[in-house]
Amino acid sequence: MTTTDERELTAAASQLSTAPVEDAPRSPEPHGGSFGRELVTWARWFWRQLTSMRVALILLFLLSLGAVPGSLIPQNSVDEIAVNQFRERHGTLAPIYDRLQLFDVYSSVWFSAIYILLFVSLAGCIIPRSWQFVGQLRARPPRAPRNLTRLPAYTTWETEADPAEVREAAERVFRRRRFRYAVAPAGDGGGAVSAEKGYLREAGNLLFHIALFVLLVAFAAGNLFRVEGGKLIVEGGGFTNTLTQYDDFQDSAFGADLDSFGFTLDDFEATFEQSGPQRGTAREFYADLTWWEGADGERHKERVEVNHPLQIDGTKVFLIGHGYAPVVTVRDGQGDVAFTGPVPFLPQDGNHTSTGAIKVPDYRDENGKKNQLAFQGIFAPTFGGFSDLSRQEGMVSQFPGPQYPALFLNAYRGNLGLDSGVPQNVYQLDTEDLKQFKAEDGQPLKQMLRPGDTFTLPNGAGTLTFERLERWASFQISQQPGNYWALAGAIAAIVGLAGSLFIQRRRVWLRTAAGADGRTVVELAGLGRSESARLPEELADLAVELQTGGAPAAESAESAESGAAGGGSAAAGATSVESVAPEQPGSDEPGPDKPAADAAAADENESESEEPDEPEGPEAKPDEGARA
Amino acid sequence: MNIAAATNQNLADISNVLIYSAMAVYALAFFAHVGEWVFGSRSRVATTSAALTPGQAAGADAPAVTVTVKQRGGGTAVLERPKVVTRTPGGGREVPDGPGAAGGDEQGDVYGRVAVSLTVLAFVLHAGGVLTRALSVERAPWGNMYEFSTTFSMVAVASYLGFLVAGKNVRWMGLPLVTTVLLDLGLAVSVLYTDSDQLVPALDSYWLWIHVSLAIACGALFYLGAVATVLYLFRDRYEAKLADPSGPQPGSFAHSVLARLPAASSLDKFAYRVNAAVFPFWTFTIVAGAIWAESAWGRYWGWDPKEVWSFITWVAYACYLHARATAGWKGRKAAYLAIAAFLCFLFNYYGVNIFVDGLHSYSGM
Numbered sequence A: 001m002t003t004t005d006e007r008e009l010t011a012a013a014s015q016l017s018t019a020p021v022e023d024a025p026r027s028p029e030p031h032g033g034s035f036g037r038e039l040v041t042w043a044r045w046f047w048r049q050l051t052s053m054r055v056a057l058i059l060l061f062l063l064s065l066g067a068v069p070g071s072l073i074p075q076n077s078v079d080e081i082a083v084n085q086f087r088e089r090h091g092t093l094a095p096i097y098d099r100l101q102l103f104d105v106y107s108s109v110w111f112s113a114i115y116i117l118l119f120v121s122l123a124g125c126i127i128p129r130s131w132q133f134v135g136q137l138r139a140r141p142p143r144a145p146r147n148l149t150r151l152p153a154y155t156t157w158e159t160e161a162d163p164a165e166v167r168e169a170a171e172r173v174f175r176r177r178r179f180r181y182a183v184a185p186a187g188d189g190g191g192a193v194s195a196e197k198g199y200l201r202e203a204g205n206l207l208f209h210i211a212l213f214v215l216l217v218a219f220a221a222g223n224l225f226r227v228e229g230g231k232l233i234v235e236g237g238g239f240t241n242t243l244t245q246y247d248d249f250q251d252s253a254f255g256a257d258l259d260s261f262g263f264t265l266d267d268f269e270a271t272f273e274q275s276g277p278q279r280g281t282a283r284e285f286y287a288d289l290t291w292w293e294g295a296d297g298e299r300h301k302e303r304v305e306v307n308h309p310l311q312i313d314g315t316k317v318f319l320i321g322h323g324y325a326p327v328v329t330v331r332d333g334q335g336d337v338a339f340t341g342p343v344p345f346l347p348q349d350g351n352h353t354s355t356g357a358i359k360v361p362d363y364r365d366e367n368g369k370k371n372q373l374a375f376q377g378i379f380a381p382t383f384g385g386f387s388d389l390s391r392q393e394g395m396v397s398q399f400p401g402p403q404y405p406a407l408f409l410n411a412y413r414g415n416l417g418l419d420s421g422v423p424q425n426v427y428q429l430d431t432e433d434l435k436q437f438k439a440e441d442g443q444p445l446k447q448m449l450r451p452g453d454t455f456t457l458p459n460g461a462g463t464l465t466f467e468r469l470e471r472w473a474s475f476q477i478s479q480q481p482g483n484y485w486a487l488a489g490a491i492a493a494i495v496g497l498a499g500s501l502f503i504q505r506r507r508v509w510l511r512t513a514a515g516a517d518g519r520t521v522v523e524l525a526g527l528g529r530s531e532s533a534r535l536p537e538e539l540a541d542l543a544v545e546l547q548t549g550g551a552p553a554a555e556s557a558e559s560a561e562s563g564a565a566g567g568g569s570a571a572a573g574a575t576s577v578e579s580v581a582p583e584q585p586g587s588d589e590p591g592p593d594k595p596a597a598d599a600a601a602a603d604e605n606e607s608e609s610e611e612p613d614e615p616e617g618p619e620a621k622p623d624e625g626a627r628a
Numbered sequence B: 001m002n003i004a005a006a007t008n009q010n011l012a013d014i015s016n017v018l019i020y021s022a023m024a025v026y027a028l029a030f031f032a033h034v035g036e037w038v039f040g041s042r043s044r045v046a047t048t049s050a051a052l053t054p055g056q057a058a059g060a061d062a063p064a065v066t067v068t069v070k071q072r073g074g075g076t077a078v079l080e081r082p083k084v085v086t087r088t089p090g091g092g093r094e095v096p097d098g099p100g101a102a103g104g105d106e107q108g109d110v111y112g113r114v115a116v117s118l119t120v121l122a123f124v125l126h127a128g129g130v131l132t133r134a135l136s137v138e139r140a141p142w143g144n145m146y147e148f149s150t151t152f153s154m155v156a157v158a159s160y161l162g163f164l165v166a167g168k169n170v171r172w173m174g175l176p177l178v179t180t181v182l183l184d185l186g187l188a189v190s191v192l193y194t195d196s197d198q199l200v201p202a203l204d205s206y207w208l209w210i211h212v213s214l215a216i217a218c219g220a221l222f223y224l225g226a227v228a229t230v231l232y233l234f235r236d237r238y239e240a241k242l243a244d245p246s247g248p249q250p251g252s253f254a255h256s257v258l259a260r261l262p263a264a265s266s267l268d269k270f271a272y273r274v275n276a277a278v279f280p281f282w283t284f285t286i287v288a289g290a291i292w293a294e295s296a297w298g299r300y301w302g303w304d305p306k307e308v309w310s311f312i313t314w315v316a317y318a319c320y321l322h323a324r325a326t327a328g329w330k331g332r333k334a335a336y337l338a339i340a341a342f343l344c345f346l347f348n349y350y351g352v353n354i355f356v357d358g359l360h361s362y363s364g365m
């Protein structure tokens, strides 16, 4: 290939995309100028590097690499308990991890640095590319390279028609196929038509990258302004949306401004498949709420389900869990009721084997002395036996529904540690200052209770009665702005991506020259982005159409003929799509419009050039034209 | 209720029988493919070496095709559809595709056809197994890893057969695909087997159909892309050796096998097209997952391990696509990225489910 050829080819392919030109990573040459000028040079160099494809590539790679540790090491933002367990197990590693922010990867300095750099790079890339694209939309397709045989797809034929007729026919074909085209004046022995199509690819690509930006901003805003808390409510209980009502709460970066509302849990239902392979599957699973806005607004009823939250203003109330709360009554050593009410137990497995604690801080013992009483135990909605048979311990449930509920308790007395100031887990006992009740044989006292049963402590120390069962449901209440922006960004990104990956941008050139024997030699060549599988196919279609005179093969040669014979007005001088082409007999029929789907299929469909088209009858021809 | 339960149990049993039968037929297809390759090795393939011998002009010509057009006066004439000469842009190697596993050997070809027929049969059994499983649990069969794995390989085989039906040159993929499908099903029925059972309510949503089915389909197609990429790496090295006769030459076994594969550029193109076509769908899969997470857990993105690895996979594929568009990163480097991206997908699929705890471990609410 000669160097002229090469240069022309490069020119022909230039601006086929808006990708930044990749130049070798050169550090700026020492200018020997003032310090200020040198600084500017360096800054410019740095900016060019940052916005190059290569650096974007490296940053993307780093981003995926950087996300890895966060999925393998427990994260504060996801599961604080797991982090604490990890700390206990790995005494030496934990401080190092802390130093590297490995428990907070996604908000760490280094992770933020990667994605901020990436998005600066993205912005620095989008802006010039958008300008470039606007420029391309106004420019004409580049001139034909001298040597068309060098292009990736090439074909040639001879025809009786004279060169100007062929070029006019080409214009018609290009127009019908929605190419942008430009006619170069006839030079020595013939002229050329350049055409280009598939600009939507670039538009899609830009849309995708801009949408990513929107998505990131929405995500960041959402996280900054997000307020979220959890609340466990027993049937009949209620909630008003104020800070103190939450079981746990995560504030936004700027302090919470909570929507004002409240609700009560009227009913919670969970029914389960009783038998068969799906035994235990939740069949129905919902909470019926009554809610109101403001302090005491109008009451509304609503059913909340797992994938169907309640939305009030910008706040959503999600049903995230459920369980059982045995209702117990505890009488103290004096026979007085020391505690009565439902006690939520937390499920530990799919069959709702649950654990919990009953704490009775106001208790007098058999001698009337003030003390504290506690029970710790397991609850099974459907008693399924003991996991430790010999000691009758470790009860498990065999079904999540309340078919044979049983409560299994140990009893303690002493200091519950409620005054220590350290927040306590309500579902667990801190047994440090507690003394366990012992049975006569010296073994810890324990008992399994069915609803209605009473657990009697020795020496008249008190009783506990398992009255009945209630259900509880836990809710997550979150207020997060920006969700719709994120969704819009995501959808735009997908649309843009589809355009960017499924549409081909390609150029086609046609050149006519007078042959030796008075016939016209037509050359047609195409160039696409590197993966233009359909290009040869399209070129062949174009060639067929041109040989029939610029009308789709379907239409009678009558019109094709007249089309080639008439006109001539556009033979000289550049014409582009925008200019209003004079009416031509051959082109005024509604040629089959190019189906949009064709472009979309371009990349997915492989070239099937080895598949010969069957010789078809004339009736089949409209198809041929439309398929193109 | 009990009658229904019994039918469900029956269906579950039928499903297992079907999956085992499918494995047996896949095994036969495997042997038939091996036969195809063995018999194919008898033929002397010289196309690749010939094309790469310096001085040899090459260029894949599209065959001439005739097109009938109406002529003036209503008659018809047969018009020659012009020959379109194509060449690899950027002055890459111009090598024709290898002849395929059978290598032009007639007996090998018969074995190959038998293998494809067996694969079709096995696929029917396989699909039946997945379907009965779904019926037995009255939901989408994507509740646990056993179900993921069986559906995953089913979609991979379906895509492969789809490519074959569409007339694509993909039979070279038969042997590696059937082998890995056997492995996958073997793992599924032995290690990952779970009795058909319940679904936690969080999974019980129509998003399960959209999100999980898409994830499985994307994975299966990414897998086909990855197979093509691996073969591309071998074939590319092979072509590079042939193109440089003074350097070390491929061994006779390597030569026999690799010469029959499609050209490196064809494999590369195939892999790119598959990966690029799947990428928007993978993006949509993640977005669908986020929408679902928003309605189930109250946040669309929470850096749960499964989410993290979907994201990593996505970024890795974006990396690959960027590499393809960046001068100096095309070819082998991009191929390594594609393989890394697929490994991320696999890790998300197996690794995260097995080794990492998270909301997606489906341990219940």
Ligand code: HEM
Pocket (backbone or CB within 6 Å): A017, A018, A019, A020, A051, A052, A053, A056, A060, A118, A121, A122, A123, A125, A126, A205, A209, A212, A500, A501, B276, B315, B318, B321, B322, B324, B325
């Ligand atoms: C947030 C990170 C980014 C993601 C996820 C991303 C993703 C993508 C994807 C999927 C494509 C399609 C590839 C193709 O057409 O084959 C693409 C193309 C492109 N990206 Fe990005 N990109 C990101 C950042 C950037 C940055 C920072 C730049 C600036 C240098 C950039 C420049 C480009 C260019 C120029 C193309 C078009 C290449 C072509 O025309 O083939 N991207 N990007």
